[in-house]
Amino acid sequence: MSILRSAVREIALNLHSKPGVRMITLLMVGLAFVVFDTFLVISWNLQNLMSREESLVGMEVFLNRDVVESQGRAIGDLISGMQGIQAVYYVSPQEAEALFRAELPSRTGLLDVMGTDFRLPSSLQITFETDLMDQERINELSRAVSAIEGVDEAVYGEDYLPGLVKTVSTIRQLVVLLGIVLVSSISLVVFYTVRLSVVRRSLTVEVMRTVGAPWWFIRIPFVVEGVLMGIAGSAGGLALAAVLSAVMAGAVAHRFMPVSWMTMVILLGAVTGTIGALAGSYEKERRI
Amino acid sequence: MRSVRLSYGRWPALDKIEMDIEQGEFLVLSGPSGAGKTTLLRLIWMKEKPDSGFVEVAGFHSDRVGKRDLPQLRRKIGIVFQDFRLLHSRTVFDNVALPLQVTGAAGRIVQKRVIELLARMGLSHRRNSFPHELSGGEQQRVAIARAMVGHPVILLADEPTGNLDPEVSRQVVDLLLEINRGGTTVVMATHDPRQVPPGKGRFLFLDKGVLRGADRWAELEDEV
Numbered sequence: 001m002s003i004l005r006s007a008v009r010e011i012a013l014n015l016h017s018k019p020g021v022r023m024i025t026l027l028m029v030g031l032a033f034v035v036f037d038t039f040l041v042i043s044w045n046l047q048n049l050m051s052r053e054e055s056l057v058g059m060e061v062f063l064n065r066d067v068v069e070s071q072g073r074a075i076g077d078l079i080s081g082m083q084g085i086q087a088v089y090y091v092s093p094q095e096a097e098a099l100f101r102a103e104l105p106s107r108t109g110l111l112d113v114m115g116t117d118f119r120l121p122s123s124l125q126i127t128f129e130t131d132l133m134d135q136e137r138i139n140e141l142s143r144a145v146s147a148i149e150g151v152d153e154a155v156y157g158e159d160y161l162p163g164l165v166k167t168v169s170t171i172r173q174l175v176v177l178l179g180i181v182l183v184s185s186i187s188l189v190v191f192y193t194v195r196l197s198v199v200r201r202s203l204t205v206e207v208m209r210t211v212g213a214p215w216w217f218i219r220i221p222f223v224v225e226g227v228l229m230g231i232a233g234s235a236g237g238l239a240l241a242a243v244l245s246a247v248m249a250g251a252v253a254h255r256f257m258p259v260s261w262m263t264m265v266i267l268l269g270a271v272t273g274t275i276g277a278l279a280g281s282y283e284k285e286r287r288i
Numbered sequence: 289m290r291s292v293r294l295s296y297g298r299w300p301a302l303d304k305i306e307m308d309i310e311q312g313e314f315l316v317l318s319g320p321s322g323a324g325k326t327t328l329l330r331l332i333w334m335k336e337k338p339d340s341g342f343v344e345v346a347g348f349h350s351d352r353v354g355k356r357d358l359p360q361l362r363r364k365i366g367i368v369f370q371d372f373r374l375l376h377s378r379t380v381f382d383n384v385a386l387p388l389q390v391t392g393a394a395g396r397i398v399q400k401r402v403i404e405l406l407a408r409m410g411l412s413h414r415r416n417s418f419p420h421e422l423s424g425g426e427q428q429r430v431a432i433a434r435a436m437v438g439h440p441v442i443l444l445a446d447e448p449t450g451n452l453d454p455e456v457s458r459q460v461v462d463l464l465l466e467i468n469r470g471g472t473t474v475v476m477a478t479h480d481p482r483q484v485p486p487g488k489g490r491f492l493f494l495d496k497g498v499l500r501g502a503d504r505w506a507e508l509e510d511e512v
Contacts, residue, residue, distance in 0.1 A: 005395075006392070212391065
C-alpha cells in the first residue's frame with residue numbers, strides 16, 4: 001500500500017506542474033472530439049432513418065393470373081422459408097382491387113374501363129428481417145423469388161433503397177475512418193505532451209532510476225496524465241458537441257447520440273490517451 | 289570487472305579494465321577529466337554495459353542482467369553525484385525518503401530511518417527545507433543521506449566535492465570515510481586524490497580509459 005500511496009503522490013506532483021501545456025493539449029483533444037462527435041451524431045440519425053425505412057421496405061411479388069389462391073399461399077409458404085424473410089402476406093385479387101381503390105381513388109376509372117371480367121393479379125407482400133439491408137442479399141432474394149413457378153414479377157424499392165443503403169454505408173465507413181484518424185492524431189498530441197512532461201521531469205526520472213524505482217512507478221504518472229487528458233478532452237468535446245446539437249436542433253431536426261455511444265466516446269478518449277502516454281513516456285524515458 | 293572495454297563511437301572510454309573491489313574497502317578512483325572515472329562508475333551501477341568483458345556487482349552480472357533486474361541492483365547501490373541531483377520541489381526529508389518510498393517501505397520505517405540519517409548528517413534542523421535553501425555542503429550531505437537510506441552495500445561518489453570549497457570538501461570526505469568505517473564499501477571518483485588522506489583507502493589511477501593502478505598514496509602522489 002505504501003508504494004501505491006507514493007505512486008499517487010507522484011501522479012499528483014506531475015499533474016500539479018505546468019498546467020498551461022496541458023490546457024492546450026486538452027483544447028486540441030476536445031476540438032478533435034467535437035468533429036468526431038458531430039459525425040457520430042450524423043451517423044446515429046442516419047441509422048435511425050434507415051431503421052424507419054427498413055420497417056417500410058419490402059418486396060411485392062406479383063403472381064401469374066392463372067395462379068389460384070391455394071397455389072398462391074403455397075408459394076408464400078415457400079418464400080417464408082427463405083433466409084432473411086420476416087413475413088409473407090397473401091393479397092387476393094379482390095383485396096388488391098380494394099387496396100387500389102383505397103390508395104388511388106382518382107384512378108378507379110381504369111378498373112371500370114377494363115370491364116367486370118378484369119381482375120388484378122394476386123400478390124404476396126414480403127417484409128425482410130431487419131439485418132437484410134444488404135443490397136447484394138436483396139437482389140439475390142429477388143432473383144430467387146422470381147424464379148419460382150407461378151411468380152410473374154418481384155419488385156422492391158429499387159429506386160431509392162440502393163442509394164440509402166450506400167449513403168448509410170459510406171457514412172459508417174467515414175465514421176470508422178475518422179475514428180482511426182482521430183485516434184492517431186490525438187495519440188500523437190498526447191504523445192508529445194507526455195514527452196514534454198518526461199523532459200520536464202527528467203531529473204526526477206533519472207533519480208528514480210538511480211534509487212531503484214520499478215519501471216511502472218516511474219511511468220505511471222505519465223500514463224495517468226495521458227488517460228486523464230484523453231477522458232477530459234473527450235468529455236469536453238462531447239459537451240461542446242451537445243451544445244452545438246442543441247443550437248442546431250431548430251434548423252435540422254435530429255437527436256443527439258445515446259448514452260451508450262457517449263460512454264464509448266469517453267472510453268475512446270481514455271484509450272487514445274493511454275496509447276499516446278505509453279508511447280510518449282517509453283520513447284523519452286528510455287533515453288534518460 | 290574483467291577485460292572491460294567500452295567505447296563511445298570510435299573512441300574507447302575504457303579499455304582492458306581488470307578490477308576487484310573488496311567488501312568494506314574505500315577505493316579512490318583518480319585521474320584527469322575525461323579519463324573515464326564517471327564511465328567506470330556507470331558500469332558499476334550498470335547505467336552502461338561494457339562492449340566486451342563483464343562487470344559483476346552484488347551478484348548481478350552485466351551479461352545476464354535484464355532491464356527489469358536493474359531496480360533490484362540499484363537498491364543495493366547508493367550514488368552521489370557532483371551536482372547533487374536533488375529534487376527541488378521536495379523537502380530534504382522527501383528527497384532522503386525517496387529510495388524507501390519507491391520500494392514500498394512502510395511509512396513509520398521511512399520516518400524512523402530518515403530522521404536517524406538526517407541526525408547523523410547534522411541536518412535534522414533542515415528536514416523541512418527545500419534544496420535551494422541549503423548550502424552546497426548541506427545539499428551534498430542530503431545527497432549522501434539519500435544514497436545511504438536504503439542500506440546499500442556499495443556507495444559510489446562521483447566527484448562528490450567537485451562543487452564545494454576545500455573546507456566543506458574535507459567534511460564530505462570525512463563523512464564518506466565514516467560511512468566506510470560503518471562497513472559500507474565506498475568508491476569515490478575524484479580528479480584530486482589528495483582530498484583523501486594517505487592510508488585511508490586504496491588508490492587507482494585512470495588515464496585515457498586505462499587503469500594505471502597506483503595502489504599506494506605515496507606512489508600515486510609521485511605519478512601526479
